[in-house]
Amino acid sequence: MPELPEVETIKRGLLPHIKNTVIKNIIIRQPALRWPVPSILKTALPNSKITDITRRGKYLLFKIKNTDSNNNLLVIHLGMSGSLRVVDPDIPLKKHDHVDIILDNNKILRYHDPRRFGAILWIENGSVDNHIRFKDLGPEPLTDNLTGEYLFNKAKNKKLPIKNFIMTNSNVVGVGNIYATEALFYAKINPLKSVDLITLKEWNKLVLEIKKVLEKAIECGGTTLKDFMHSDGKPGYFKQQLAAYGRADKPCIKCHNALSTIRQQGRATVYCEHCQK
DNA sequence: CAACCGCCCTGGGAGC
C-alpha cells in the first residue's frame, strides 16, 4: 500500500528510465479503476514526450509534451495495491496488468493493480491547482508549508480524534495509516485525543515526527508491505523499523508494556496507552 | 457545515 514515501521512491526509481522518452502507444486492458481510465489517452499520448515526473501527495504527475500543448499531465494514483514497473517487451503479462505505456526506448511502463483502487487521470493543458482532485488538498508534509502552527490554527474549534485529522487530505496530504500511527507514537500523543485539546507545542512535536518518519522511510526506500515494490522490482526496507504499526500486543519499544489496538474510521490504530497521552 | 460511515476491490491468512 504505497504511502507518500513509497510514491516518492517510485518516482525516483522511474525517472531515469522514463524521462525524455517518447510514448509510442498505450494499451488499456482494464479501464475500470477508481474512475474510468480516460479513453482520450489512446489518441493524446502517442508521439508525446514525458519530460518530467513530479508528485503531489500520493499522486504521480507525468509531464507530457506534445506538439500542440506543453502543459498536459498524466496523473497516476496507485491506490492500495497499485504498482508501476519498467519492463522489457518480452516480460509476460500477469493478472491485473491493466495498462501498458509503450516507450520508444524499447521499454514498457506497466501499471498493475489487483484491487483497482488506483486511478489514472488526464489534465489537458492545465495545472493541478484548479483540478477537482487537487484544489482542496492540504500542504505537502515535507515542505515548510506544514508547520505546527498551521495545524494548530486549522484544528481550532474542531472536535475529532487527532489521528483522523492528520489522515484527512485537506489538512495535510500524504499521511496514511502507517505513518500517522508511527508519528503519533513518537510524538507521544494518544490517537484518540481530540484536536481541540492539542497544544501548539504538541502540534510542533507531531509535525517534527511526521517529517522525520516520512524522511526516514524515503531514505529506506519505502515500506515493504504486500503490494509495494520499487519500480525496478526490489523491495524497500522500512518495515522492520516500524515501532507501532502492525505491532499490536507486542511490547512498546520505550516502556515495554503491550501495545493496544483500536479501530478508528475503520482503520487499525496501534498505540501505547502508557506512553501516548 | 462538520463529522461519520459505508463502499469500492482482490488476495491472503485464519479458522473450521
Place this chain on the structure above:
DNA sequence: TGCTCCCAGGGCGGTT
C-alpha cells in the same frame, strides 16, 4: 482440501 469470514485502507459520496 476447500469453504467462509475477515482484513488490508485511500478517498469518495451519502447521511446524520
